[in-house]
Amino acid sequence: MARFDITSNRDIITESGAVEFKQILKGVALAFVISLVLLIICAVIMTYSPIPDGATRAVTITVSGISILFAAIVTARKSKRQGWLSGATCGLMYALLLYIFGSLIMLDFSFTLSTLLVGVIGFVVGAFGGIVGINTKKKKRR
Numbered sequence: 001m002a003r004f005d006i007t008s009n010r011d012i013i014t015e016s017g018a019v020e021f022k023q024i025l026k027g028v029a030l031a032f033v034i035s036l037v038l039l040i041i042c043a044v045i046m047t048y049s050p051i052p053d054g055a056t057r058a059v060t061i062t063v064s065g066i067s068i069l070f071a072a073i074v075t076a077r078k079s080k081r082q083g084w085l086s087g088a089t090c091g092l093m094y095a096l097l098l099y100i101f102g103s104l105i106m107l108d109f110s111f112t113l114s115t116l117l118v119g120v121i122g123f124v125v126g127a128f129g130g131i132v133g134i135n136t137k138k139k140k141r142r
Helices: 021-047 053-078 083-106 113-136
Strands: 011-014 017-020
Touching (some): 083 113
16 A cells, blocks of 8 residues: 655655656646647637537547646656656646636536546546656666
8 A cells, every 4th residue: 555745845755656746737737728729729610610519518528638648748758657647647637627717717616427527537548648658758878
């Protein structure tokens, strides 16, 4: 069983390695920037093309998944170990902040199946991105 010890504001240390909290926050910020850019592009495309308004939810979930994937890869590349954990944490934090911001804007804190779906997608896609990121980072030569 893993033992958690919070030693500073930046690192969450486990028995098998470190997950850098600062890098995860940078990854979440990157995910929001990517989401913003992709959503603007999709909004322009949907405005000038015959895509039905019903596709908005699918586009939003797809953009969130792409954003989480790239942010998790970047976060895991900077991680020392446990890329899947770094990526999954990044994805879950993105989903949680997205839920909080959306609920504050809409003044509706209801938890729906869609909310759960975004959380699961955040975890799974983030973990996958973390695995890809940790395994594709450049090795240091000795």
